[in-house]
Amino acid sequence: MNQPISITAISSISPLGKTTKSIWNTYLNDSHCFTEKDDVLVATFPKELKADIEQLRQSNIKYKSLDNSVLYAMFASRQAIKNAGWKPTDNFGINIGSSRGATALFETYHEEFLRNKKAEILTSPTTTLGNISSWVAHDLLTQGPEISHSITCSTALHAMLNGIAWINSGMCDKFLVGGSEAPLTAFTIAQMQALKIYSRANCHSERSEKSHFPNQALNPNKTENTMILGEGAAMACLESGVHKNALAKIIGVGYATEILEHNASLSTNAMCFQRSMTMALGDLNPNEIDVIVTHTPGTIKGDQAEINAISTIFCNKIPSLTTNKWKIGHSLGASGLLSIEMAVLMLQHQKFISVPYLKTEAPKHIKHILVNAVGFGGNAVSILLSK
Structure with missing residues (x-):
């Protein structure tokens, strides 16, 4: 590290909620956020947050054709720069990645292709991983550099590495970094099940009592794989140096x-x-x-x-x-x-x-x-x- 980097804002949407207060309060209880979908456990957004995402989708005719992974990133990014007090004229950089990208939209388009032997007009531009940061930049009206990438599950932290590198190079003094994922689709879950790493627990089994935690992350004594997919997006605002309003360095x-x-x-x-x-x-x-x-x-x-x-x-x-x-x-x-x-x-x-x-x-x-x-x-x- 050439110099410390300040995190001046963080915003996220996840099964924990959308505000810092609700997220912290949910962390303080010992309940998990898993519910059942098509006989498997997943972690999805609260109803209010789902309604917010749908409202964003309907707010602009261009947004109606976007995948949830893009909308999640846009929603979280708006709040992040608001919290940091950034303006579009600041010309900050953007690096937002995703492991899977436009999962639901890609699956829908592919099903239609198999059925009709013809691809929809917007199939390519709306399913490329590169459209996440591009759409966020469009939504925020920024003029700075924009990067999208996928490095599987370390994608968001690689975005943080990129933001730090740009700042330390002197090419930019502010960067919005993060990741967005909307993986709760049948094919995505099936891929994890094929690897035999997905939790086999369900809401109707004896193991789903209150005392049971279907995902046994970090437990060295578990006897089977217990991974469960959840959706979410999280963004951090990075600035060079040490700032009085920094959340952390x-x-x-x-x-x-x-x-x-x-x-x-x-x-x-x-x-x-x-x-x-x-x-x-x-x-x-x-x-x-x-x-x-x-x-x-x-x-x-x-x-x-x-x-x-x-x-x-x-x-x-x-x-x-x-x-x-x-x-x-x-x-x-x-x-x-x-x-x-x-x-x-x-x-x-x-x-x-x-x-x-x-x-x-x-x-x-x-x-x-x-x-x-x-x-x-x-x-x-x-x-x-x-x-």
Whole structure:
């Protein structure tokens, strides 16, 4: 890091809600946000938020043909720059990514193609991953650079890396970064089920009692894979230097990619995480890390690999570990920024959000939090935040 980067605003929409107050209050309870859809568990938006997204869709004739992944990004981005006090004339950059992109729209268009042997006119421009940042820029009337990308589940944190790189280069002093995901479609869920990583729990099973948590993220003792998909979008406003109104500072970043052992898995000891966390720590003593917000999606091998990596790097003192995936599921490309938001809230409130089925000692104070994300292919990112 050439200099600290300030996070001057964060906005998200997820099963937790849309306002900072509602999101924090939902984190404070021990209930998960999963409901059943077509015999599988998913984490979806509250009814009020769904109505807000539909209102956005109907507000402009051009928006009616857009996928939810784009609308989610637009909705969250509007609130983020409002919170930061940015204006379109600030010419800030935009980097918003997505793992899957326009899932629902692509599936609809493909079904119509199979049926009619002809593609709809807007199929290509509305299903490309590049349209997310472009539409957000159009909606916000900005003039700065815009980037869209997909690096699977570490997409949002790679967007943060890009924003930091642009700011440190001197080419831009403000960047809107984040991720957006609308993966609750039949084909997307089927892909995860084909990998045998999706939770088999449902609302009618004995395991769905109040005491049960169908996603067992971070639990090293689970005996089956328990990943559940959730939808969401989260954006952060980054500015160079240290600002009085900053929610938190980014004081370290790390990234790494390891040689593939399997198309969807990490190595046993997650060497990519070991390298990314070490890079993010820099000269900081590992003992000074108070909390790690883990990626841990709820799979046996993936969760254990990250735990192994943490145990290796923090061999003298393991920080307090937590995750939000037991509560809101895995929002793929947006998940890393939702983890950043959770970390920022813990820094602000000086309260550790634990995982209810794990015994974790809460830190006495919270100054440094490390946030991890990784995607298919072992592309890990670690972001170090400070109060």
